[in-house]
Amino acid sequence: MKNLLSFFGKSVGVDLGTANSLIYVSGRGIVVNEPSIAAVNNKTSHVLAIGADAKKMLGRTPQHVNVVRPLISGVISDFEMTQEMLSHFLKRVGGPQTLMNFKEAVIGVPTNLTEVERKSVEDAVLGAGVARAYIIEEPLAAALGARLPIDEPTANMIVDIGGGTTEVAIISMGGTVISKSLKVAGDKLSDDIIRYIRDEFKLAIGEPSAEELKMTIGSAVPMADKLDMVVRGRDLITGLPKEVQVKDSHIRLAISKSLKQVVETVKEVVEASPPELTGDILKRGIYLCGGGSMLRGIDKLLSASLNVAVNVVDDPLTCVVRGTGVAVENLDKYAQILDNPLQPRDITT
Ligand SMILES: Nc1ncnc2c1ncn2[C@@H]1O[C@H](COP(=O)(O)OP(=O)(O)OP(=O)(O)O)[C@@H](O)[C@H]1O
Ligand SMILES: [Mg+2]
Missing domain, CATH: 3.90.640.10 (ATPase, substrate binding domain, subdomain 4)
Structure with a gap:
């Protein structure tokens, strides 16, 4: 029964960000793009608003109303609220029915999540009415969204400056070669x-x-x-x-001190990359995405500090969700990236 119902569902790509949540529906494009925020009555635990409506209440609520962000640094800090938020957004897309509205989902997650944290993201999506969930690392999704040649043996260097984390990764031949995640964004x-x-x-x-x-x-x-x-x-x-x-x-x-930390992190990843890939980076430049890449002059700061060309991708706020969309619409092609990611070398460890 479960399989039969899921067969008829749509597929979705999900970018569950610290600042913004986006959902891509196969064949339709981006249908949800809202702040990852909920307003809750803390006397009754009743959810008063989610998304843009809740963001308007930030700093303007009476004592019995809490405006919460269920994700911190890309990690779920309030599981129930995350699931509630996701269900709310997915219901808007798939109608009122809550179970098995969606055949499959590809969800972007930060690179350095523990197995438990990955599982909690997956569970939140499964609990919100999706039959099968696949995880993709956000820099890979961003590279797909930016239509970079990730399958080729060349370095694609992505810097995703989001709300909670800055993710830096070098991708080659469909896998992450090196990555680093910084909780400054x-x-x-x-x-x-x-x-x-x-x-x-x-x-x-x-x-x-x-x-x-x-x-x-x-x-x-x-x-x-x-x-x-x-x-x-x-x-x-x-x-x-x-x-x-x-x-x-x-x-x-x-903001200068925090920006310096971002620059240092990007530098560390470049310095730790194998020489051939460093040559590719010099040739092809670095690709910036995420809302933080819209800070004026951040591309200039990075290129002056690293002596490398820096490109801000088109529509940097939607790059990751568009990548999850590419993956969910081509599951066969990207199964390897999703199911069996090469164990990336995280230079934090
Ligand atoms: N024009 C702009 N200039 C500077 N910062 C901006 C601009 N537009 C958005 N931002 C910032 O971008 C951040 C949100 O970016 P984004 O939506 O990519 O984050 P996220 O994906 O939700 O977070 P994360 O990936 O860390 O989980 C916010 O901190 C926001 O203030
Ligand atoms: Mg993000």
Whole structure:
């Protein structure tokens, strides 16, 4: 019965990110692209909102409402909430029925997950109404999404700067040769900005304001145009509302230490790669994806630090989910990548 029902289902690709969750449905394309956030009434445990609706509530809720992120650094920290969020998104795609709506799913996960963590991602997807789940490492999915020649014996170097993690990997002949995952990415940059504004201007601002500063006037290197932006918050001395004018140079200073860590991690992976592949990287450059790659000037910072060309892929926020889509629509071709990944050499260990 189970098999019969699953036979009729659709296939999905899932990018369960720390900041954003995306779902690709075979034959249709990306149908869900929402923040990985839920708002919960902590008196009744009732889920009040999920996704974009919940993000609007960040920092604006009464005491009995919690706005939570069920994933931290790409790892499930709240299993029930992750499953609830996934079921909510999948129901929107597949209709109200919850069981076996989907034949199979390919899910992107960070490279350095433990078996237990991988299993929990898989379980969350299976529990949300999918008959069979396959795991793909996110840099591989990103490379597929960017249509890089991953099957060829040449280095495809991917740097995915997401919300929770920066994943750096070199892929050749359908497998990960070296990878490294750093728990410093877009969300840490926003935290750095909150801290900087607090220390420098004695002003408390929330996460959405910090993110807006980062996206609007933030940059990794000085840019031709000088920008500034007014930000509002609570004066830490008087306790009253206050607004200050923040310059692009302030944001650059606030995020410089974290960006240095990202650059160092990319450098370590390049330095640890076999010489032939280093030659390929020099020739082909590095491919940047993930929301963090949209920070202005980050490509320039990396290329100046590494002396290598850096390309930001088209539509960097959807690259991983598009890759899971390519994999789920060509399961036979990519079965090897999904079922039996070559054991990558993780240079953290
Ligand atoms: N224009 C922009 N400039 C700078 N940062 C941006 C921009 N747009 C999005 N971001 C940042 O990108 C991050 C989200 O990226 P993405 O959706 O790729 O992460 P994720 O896949 O959910 O996380 P992870 O892969 O770490 O689990 C957020 O921190 C967001 O603030
Ligand atoms: Mg991601």
